[in-house]
Every structure is written in structure tokens, then in C-alpha cells.
Amino acid sequence: MFAYIVRRVAAGMVMILAMSLVTMLLFFASPADPARYTCGKNCTPQLLEQNRKALGYDQPVLSYWVDFTKGIFVGSEFPKDPALKKSAPETIADCPAPCLGYSPQSSRPVRDIIVEKLPVSASLAIAAFIMWMIAGVGLGIVAALRKGSIVDRAIVGSALVFYAFPTFFIGLGLYVFLALKWGIVPVPAYTSIADGGVGLWLQGLFLPALTLALVYIAGYIRLTRAFVLEVKGEDYLRTAQAKGLTSGRILFKHTLRGALTPIATVAGLDLGGLLGGTIITEQVFNYDGLGRTAVMAATTYDLPVTVGIVLVAATFVITANIVVDVLYAVIDPRVKYS
Template structure:
């Protein structure tokens, strides 16, 4: 197990190194004046010169890269000359909204997708299996922004037209204002971001469960007189959780893309909306900081998934896999 985790950590370090090198080459070595790109087209010559000195652009390229890595490791992600704030401060202000959105969406799609997949697999061809198939078809057919707009229309606009409020249109309320108020403002964003993934997990769970429930050890467990619930959840579901965990690791990597769209639809002031604003205004220090931070969290999330994989699969702990 230690060897397995050591390999994963080493691979994560390699990914972060390659990411930092690519960003450095893209923004600091590519043709053009990096100081002008960072400071912005409207910056004065004095500001550009100050940026050049701050970034150490007069040093050799390897020394510049070393300084870039050391600044990043120390939490110095640069300074936004358009917002007149450190990039890390801007990200810290927006991070709670994005973490709340993404974490809640993951929990919601797991709580929806896995039970629906199990329900469909227990009695294939039944009415509940067909209902589960309809959910899967609808979920995978619509992108998150369409689901978000439909949720706004059906669960916000129509109730408001009828004279009552079911859910707010959007915006983010800090959890310090109260857990219920925090969750109430995020229900619609969670649904729009989670439904597509919930449908995918329902389909994956159904397929895996159908295969597992036909195995010899499941028939043996039933022949011993074990209750169906024990057979399904203790023996069947445990085997299904391993591929689901692997899928979760891949989905975490693309979660931020869906979060950007969802934040725009619901007006959540998270990292996604900050990234859009930075791209539109060509605020390169903010773009660099967000890309580095996003890469770091994706790597960390995948290491966490690998730890879950170790806990679920005894072959990894014993070195058999």
C-alpha cells in the first residue's frame, strides 16, 4: 500500500511540475514583453518597469523559473494590477462559493445516481427500472447550463409569478449566516450541476450491479438464506464502489468546467466567475493563479480518491493489484 501511495504522490508532483513549467513558458518565455502582458496594455512605463523588477525578468530563464516556483510555493500567486489586490486574496474571497457548489454537487449526484442505479438493477425490466432509464436519458441529454435555466424557470420564476418564493434565483450566502440559508441558496445550482453526473453514475451503477448480481458468490449468498438487502448492499455494492471511485477521480478533474457555467447562470461570485472576468479583462496574474490553484486541487482530489480506492480494494493494500 505504501508503494502504491508513493507512486501516486510522485506522479502528482510530476504533474504539478509540468503544469508550472507549461504556464511559465506560456506567459514568461513566449514572444512579447511579459511585464507588459502582466501589467496590462494601459499600464504606464513606470508600472511596467516595476513589474519587470518584481518578476526578476532580467535574470536567466532558469533563475526566473526557480523564482516563479518558489513564489508559488510560498503562496505568492502574483498581484492583480486591475483589481489592485494580491491574486491569492482575490481567490480566497471567491473560494468558499466554489467549494460549496462543487462539494454539494458531488454529494448530491452520488446520493441520487447510486440509489437510482441500484434500484434499476435489482429488478431489470420493471417499472422502476424504466423510470431509472428515463432519468438517465434525460440527465445525459442536457448540458448543465440548460438544466440551470430550466431550474430557474420552473422553481424560481413560475412560483414568483404565482405569488410565492420556492427557491432564490441565486447568489451565495456564507455558511456562517446559517446552514439552512446557505443550502437554500445553493439547491438550484447543485441540481443543475449534479443531474448530468447523477445520470452517468446511475447508468454506471446499474451496469456494474447487473454484472455483479449475476456472479457465483452472489448466488451462493442468496442460497445461504441471506436477506436480499444484505446481498445487494453488503456484497454487491462493495464490488461496485471501486469502479465508481475511479470514475469519481476522473470527474473531479472536469468539475471546475461545469462550475464555471453554473456560477455564471446563477450569479455565484466564485472562482469560475473570477476566471471569466480575468479572461475578459486579460488579467494574466489572476489567470495564472487560478490555473495553478485549480491544478493543485485536482491533484489533491485525485490523491484522496486513490486513498479511498486503497480502502475499498484489499488487493491494493496487499500489493496484489
């Protein structure tokens, strides 16, 4: 098992580095000149050239990538110019390891930006995750147990409605009606725990997390319903019944253990995917998380921020993958990694 994890982590790291390279390749292949975006209105060719050099965009992509990768492990300085460092050390920004680059647009190390935005996205993702797991899995179980009844059809049908609408529509609808028109919940605004305590933090998260959760709930209801129904058809449930077990024990010990294992896999991957930022929900509720920052970075040709967020998001997804696989071996005794 340990060997398996080591292998997976090593492979994951290689994959993350490869992804950073791909992101850079795409960026360098773009017809627009990224340096132009750092130059402002009074741009001169000399200034443009100077910026390009300072940003490292004059190098071939591979050596840019090597510099970047080195920065992660040993840190870096921006701009990387020994002459400038001697003449005007105050213009050099230090970026200690793990250095994810330096954003020319916001004049800050990328890591600082991520550290600032990540809690917003992560709070949102985790809050939504908890909501959809409880509601989605719960309703899915109820629907499966009442298969074919009105309850089942109502649950599956209404879930489909939310699934069919785009996120921005649900988000805006909740925002306008629940918060602005009817005033049932306060107008959402992100407040960190440090600033406003747990209460305000949760209050701020409620609507956007609900929006995100509503989109996922439908999928989880259907998935849970399908898995529970599948397990209900398994021979081992017939055995459990034939033993004379109570229906509660059959459900909680025998049915759910089998049905929820695949859900855990999907849930882990979904959460991993969301931790790296949610673009639409953050945009709708004006939350300054990784998703929004990524969009901004991409539209302003801020390569270091783009690469940084790609790496963080990729790390979450890959980590989630590994965690889910390892978890599987814990849940299912038949699965053995070696």
C-alpha cells in the first residue's frame, strides 16, 4: 500500500509539471503579445522589450519552464537580472521557495494571490459539498426505497429541473428573490472567519454554496438512487433478508455500505475539482476566489497567475484521485494495491 501511494504521488508530480508546461506552451503559442499587457498606455518599444525580458517572455518556452520549476524548489527573484540587482536592489522582488512566479499585472508573487483567494473558493466548495452530499445522497436513498412512488418521482423530477437550468440562472434567481426581493437571507458577501467569525462566514456562504449544491444534487440523487437500487438486487441482500435481519440493519449495514462506496469516489473527485475554484458561481456572487482570478488572469494575459492557478487546481484533482483510490481499498477489502 505504501509503495502504491509513493508511486501514485510520484506520477502525480510528474503530471503536474507536465501540465504547467502545456499551459505555457499554449500561452506562448498565442498570437497576442503578453508583454504588451504589462506596458500601459505610454508604451515605447524599449519599455516593451525591457518588460518582456524582465518577465522572461523572451526565452524559449522550455527554459522559461525550467526557470519556473526551479523556482518551485529553490525560490526565485523577479526580474532575474543581476545587473539590475546591483544597481537598484529595491526594484527586485524576492520570491522564496516554493515560488509559483510573480504577477506583473498585480505586482505580487503568485503564491500570495493564491493564498488570499484559495480560502474563498475552498469555503465555497466545502460548504456546497456538505449540502449536496446530505441532500443528494439522502434524497437518493429515499427515492430508491420508494421506487416508483409519487415521492420517488417528485424527488427525481424536481432534481432534474435544477439540473437543467444553468448555474448562472439558478444563482441569479436565488440572489434576486431570496436576498434582494424577499430578504429571506442577507445579501451574500464573503467574510473570512478571521474577520467576522464563523457566523458571518457561514451566512456569506449560504447562497452561493446553495447554488453550487443545487447543480450537483440532481446528479447525486440519480447516482445514489441507481446504486442503492443496484445493491438492492444483489444476492447478498437476499441473504441478509433470509437471515431475518431487521429492515433498518439491512439498509444501514448491508445496502448502504455497498451503495455508497462508488458515491465516495465520485464525491471525492467532484470536491477535488471544485476546490480549485468555481468560475460561474464566484462571478455571479462577486466572490473573489480562484475561479474569478483565473478568468481575469487569462483575459489579461497574466501567465504566472494562470499557471499558478492551473497548478493548484490540478494538484487538488490529482490529490483527490489518489485519496479516493486509497479510500477505496479501505472501504472494500477485495481491493488490494501493491
